[in-house]
Amino acid sequence: MKPIISTVFVLFIALFLVACQSDDQVVNLYTSRHYDIDQELYDLFTEETGIQVNIIQAGGDVLIERILSEGENSPADLFMTVNVSLLEEAKARGILQPFDSNTIVDNVDQDFIDPDNFYTGLSMRARIIAYHKDRVQPSELSTYEALTEPQWRGRLLLRSSSNMYNQNMVAAFVPLLGEADTRSMIQGWVNNFARDPQGNDRDQARAMAATNPEGDVAILNTYYLGLMLTSSDPADVAVAEQIGVFFPNQATTGTHINVSGAGITSTSKNVAAATQLLEFLTSERAQAVFAGGNFEYPVNPRVEPTQFLQDLGPFNHQTVPFSQISQSMETAYRLMLEVDWT
Amino acid sequence: MLIALIPVLFVVFTPASDEYQLLVETRLQTSIVNTVVLLGGVGLLSALFGSTAAWLVSIYEFKGRKLLSWLLMLPLAIPSYILAYVFVDVLRFSSPIQTVSYSLLGRYLNPMSLTSAIVLFSLGLYPYVYVVVRSFLSRQSATMFDAARLFGVKRVKLFVGYGLPLMRASIISSVVLVLMEVLSDYGLVDYFGIVTFTTLIFGSWFRFRQITTALRFSLWLLVIVFVVLGAERLFSNKKRFAYATTKVRSLRRMRLTSAQQTGVWIYLGGLLLIAFVIPLIQLFIWASQTYSISINPNLGQAVLATLAVALLAGFSILVLTIILANVGRNRPKLMETILLRITLFGYSVPGAVVAVIMLLLFQRLDAAVDVVAMSVFGLPRGLFLSGTILMLLSAYVVRFMAIGYQSIESNYQKIGTNFTNASYLLGKGKLATLWLVDVPMLLPGMASAMILVTIDIIKELPLTLVLRPFNFNTLATLTFRYAAEEQVAMGAVAALIMILLSSVVIYVISRPRKDPRYGR
Numbered sequence: 001m002k003p004i005i006s007t008v009f010v011l012f013i014a015l016f017l018v019a020c021q022s023d024d025q026v027v028n029l030y031t032s033r034h035y036d037i038d039q040e041l042y043d044l045f046t047e048e049t050g051i052q053v054n055i056i057q058a059g060g061d062v063l064i065e066r067i068l069s070e071g072e073n074s075p076a077d078l079f080m081t082v083n084v085s086l087l088e089e090a091k092a093r094g095i096l097q098p099f100d101s102n103t104i105v106d107n108v109d110q111d112f113i114d115p116d117n118f119y120t121g122l123s124m125r126a127r128i129i130a131y132h133k134d135r136v137q138p139s140e141l142s143t144y145e146a147l148t149e150p151q152w153r154g155r156l157l158l159r160s161s162s163n164m165y166n167q168n169m170v171a172a173f174v175p176l177l178g179e180a181d182t183r184s185m186i187q188g189w190v191n192n193f194a195r196d197p198q199g200n201d202r203d204q205a206r207a208m209a210a211t212n213p214e215g216d217v218a219i220l221n222t223y224y225l226g227l228m229l230t231s232s233d234p235a236d237v238a239v240a241e242q243i244g245v246f247f248p249n250q251a252t253t254g255t256h257i258n259v260s261g262a263g264i265t266s267t268s269k270n271v272a273a274a275t276q277l278l279e280f281l282t283s284e285r286a287q288a289v290f291a292g293g294n295f296e297y298p299v300n301p302r303v304e305p306t307q308f309l310q311d312l313g314p315f316n317h318q319t320v321p322f323s324q325i326s327q328s329m330e331t332a333y334r335l336m337l338e339v340d341w342t
Numbered sequence: 343m344l345i346a347l348i349p350v351l352f353v354v355f356t357p358a359s360d361e362y363q364l365l366v367e368t369r370l371q372t373s374i375v376n377t378v379v380l381l382g383g384v385g386l387l388s389a390l391f392g393s394t395a396a397w398l399v400s401i402y403e404f405k406g407r408k409l410l411s412w413l414l415m416l417p418l419a420i421p422s423y424i425l426a427y428v429f430v431d432v433l434r435f436s437s438p439i440q441t442v443s444y445s446l447l448g449r450y451l452n453p454m455s456l457t458s459a460i461v462l463f464s465l466g467l468y469p470y471v472y473v474v475v476r477s478f479l480s481r482q483s484a485t486m487f488d489a490a491r492l493f494g495v496k497r498v499k500l501f502v503g504y505g506l507p508l509m510r511a512s513i514i515s516s517v518v519l520v521l522m523e524v525l526s527d528y529g530l531v532d533y534f535g536i537v538t539f540t541t542l543i544f545g546s547w548f549r550f551r552q553i554t555t556a557l558r559f560s561l562w563l564l565v566i567v568f569v570v571l572g573a574e575r576l577f578s579n580k581k582r583f584a585y586a587t588t589k590v591r592s593l594r595r596m597r598l599t600s601a602q603q604t605g606v607w608i609y610l611g612g613l614l615l616i617a618f619v620i621p622l623i624q625l626f627i628w629a630s631q632t633y634s635i636s637i638n639p640n641l642g643q644a645v646l647a648t649l650a651v652a653l654l655a656g657f658s659i660l661v662l663t664i665i666l667a668n669v670g671r672n673r674p675k676l677m678e679t680i681l682l683r684i685t686l687f688g689y690s691v692p693g694a695v696v697a698v699i700m701l702l703l704f705q706r707l708d709a710a711v712d713v714v715a716m717s718v719f720g721l722p723r724g725l726f727l728s729g730t731i732l733m734l735l736s737a738y739v740v741r742f743m744a745i746g747y748q749s750i751e752s753n754y755q756k757i758g759t760n761f762t763n764a765s766y767l768l769g770k771g772k773l774a775t776l777w778l779v780d781v782p783m784l785l786p787g788m789a790s791a792m793i794l795v796t797i798d799i800i801k802e803l804p805l806t807l808v809l810r811p812f813n814f815n816t817l818a819t820l821t822f823r824y825a826a827e828e829q830v831a832m833g834a835v836a837a838l839i840m841i842l843l844s845s846v847v848i849y850v851i852s853r854p855r856k857d858p859r860y861g862r
Binding site for chain 1: 361365434535545628632635697705809819827
């Protein structure tokens with residue numbers, strides 16, 4: 001028993017040493033992004049500025065709860081998430097403060113920046129219509145709304161309504177189409193479902209490419225296809241090669257996008273360092289990393305997206321104000337429940 | 343835990359919102375049906391796998407028995423959501439299994455169906471039953487089996503007629519653990535698109551921003567928990583039996599013919615193959631594709647951190663449960679029972695709910711510390727406890743207390759109170775009795791409790807994600823980082839190390855050691 005107890009004790013001490021860090025120049029970051037390139041960027045930032053980046057990664061929803069419960073004493077300096085409606089929510093609940101930096105404003109396309117400077121976008125993905133190249137001609141596709149037509153009965157693949165990307169997409173349509181039309185659009189989708197919603201974005205692509213295909217069109221994020229095409233798993237590459245990308249609503253409201261971004265917390269004790277990190281992340285150098293490593297679109301207009309995205313061509317994106325998307329999230333979820341989108 | 347529960351109970355007195363009504367109208371029925379089918383299926387299947395496996399390795403002697411009896415615990419090391427990703431990949435439409443299925447059944451298997459969820463949960467969680475029942479059987483008297491054998495009872499009949507009634511209490515109490523784990527799962531059911539109470543809780547909390555509605559659905563869960571526990575009491579508590587002698591002869595295992603040995607190996611080996619070997623192979627394939635980019639310096643630190651929190655929290659839970667179980671045993675009143683059973687609540691609601699309850703709890707603790715610091719030192723302390731490793735460890739204790747309690751308590755029931763009362767009669771105090779009489783007899787139960795709790799903490803995700811200090815990673819969070827972004831292959835290296843670590847922990851705790859007999 002004794003050796004066990006002493007081991008436990010030593011481990012406890014070691015744990016405290018790992019957990020406690022000296023804090024001369026730091027940015028404390030709460031983020032829901034999980035990518036390797038993010039870590040690369042923070043390391044680069046530390047190398048350049050000597051500022052240490054401390055990180056807690058968890059879901060955006062619960063991170064907001066954590067910041068709120070920590071209150072005035074919250075150690076968080078920056079809140080970063082893959083979902084702009086959560087940034088809007090953080091703003092509305094008073095846990096963000098505006099940044100004061102012309103560099104950021106200059107770096108970022110104004111479509112992707114909060115009008116009051118409470119947060120800035122860092123990267124962007126498009127939620128497009130993916131189709132099986134053998135069974136669907138791009139000429140058959142036009143808009144998200146057109147996926148409600150009877151020709152798509154039993155052919156449309158969508159993941160579940162608990163998914164944040166889907167919730168955001170529906171929420172963006174509420175201000176565009178109004179509640180009633182949004183409702184009939186998603187009711188039309190549900191009627192055309194190829195199967196009960198299951199799996200993640202990649203599984204929708206896989207279901208189209210299977211020997212016994214379950215559907216012909218799906219709505220998913222571009223960067224998953226990019227990642228599948230360059231995957232180390234040959235089966236994933238084979239799937240992605242059969243899938244075509246169509247940017248819907250080009251003549252109308254634009255293709256839905258989701259933006260990841262970050263804002264400085266209202267209780268931050270390291271505002272200068274946090275601002276510096278935001279400036280760095282929106283700089284051309286860092287934006288090139290966002291674009292290159294993860295198939296995301298850069299938000300800095302001076303940076304080109306990766307070759308895969310360039311080959312897909314330019315597109316018009318939705319320009320619904322982020323605050324309106326955020327305010328429509330509840331309505332969107334209610335509509336999804338009402339049309340029985342599981 | 344009780345303090346944490348108070349806000350939950352207050353919810354009953356607030357009026358239900360429109361959103362609650364909407365969720366009730368559109369989702370409640372589906373989620374009740376899904377939950378009942380899921381619990382029923384997983385309960386039966388995991389009881390079947392776990393109890394037959396425990397029975398075979400405890401009652402019979404065959405080649406490789408020791409190895410198998412250790413290996414059979416290992417599926418516990420694989421988180422359910424990893425199992426889900428693995429089998430979705432293994433059951434791709436192009437796979438040979440699907441071809442066979444199509445030619446035999448005329449259709450492809452859907453790896454993301456409710457049935458599939460039942461099978462996967464059972465494969466990953468049967469070790470709860472196996473571990474608890476096996477530790478129970480290890481303290482069985484040979485007498486009644488000898489009697490049965492004397493009368494020439496056949497093997498199957500021995501299991502059904504003698505084994506099942508004997509093991510019933512331990513099977514049921516461990517199945518309760520399995521069911522709680524299923525109730526609190528979010529990863530697998532969400533991936534498969536199965537609507538359960540977790541869907542309702544997260545929907546009302548994150549989308550409608552109504553904590554009270556979320557808590558209201560958590561109360562539904564609590565009702566289900568009490569129904570399950572009521573059933574447990576009903577089925578397992580009819581007869582209380584305990585030894586009256588210290589001369590408990592341990593089992594002499596029966597030899598099997600070589601044909602029978604082959605049969606046992608096919609069954610147990612098959613179970614292991616599907617629950618452990620296939621996932622392991624798939625993880626190795628993924629790891630071989632990704633190791634060059636996914637091995638990073640965080641891994642070493644994560645191993646240390648994982649081991650440290652798992653052992654620390656595991657140890658605390660062990661000590662606390664022995665105290666709790668002792669209290670419950672000496673005062674078998676209804677109130678005590680209910681209070682003790684509430685520990686199960688922490689284990690049956692989604693981890694994120696426990697996480698937020700813990701955040702609020704520590705916020706209040708810190709406010710109290712602040713008041714003291716102000717008056718004594720004239721200084722505000724800021725956040726003293728929140729965000730520290732202590733917060734995470736306490737959260738583990740709240741969450742996994744139930745596992746320790748269930749496995750210790752089933753041992754206590756077996757021991758009865760004869761020895762303890764004798765010790766009191768001989769003038770020993772409560773603590774002395776606990777240490778000299780109960781603890782030695784509880785050792786196998788303690789070992790199994792420690793295994794289950796430690797492995798569960800090694801795998802734990804939602805609490806660790808939200809409550810951890812800065813730059814703190816466990817193997818589970820490293821694995822999940824990639825899975826969350828649909829790149830589960832990239833997390834394979836961390837997952838394999840996690841499984842290896844769990845296997846080592848299981849081996850160290852359960853390795854055969856000199857057995858201190860009762861009443862040395």
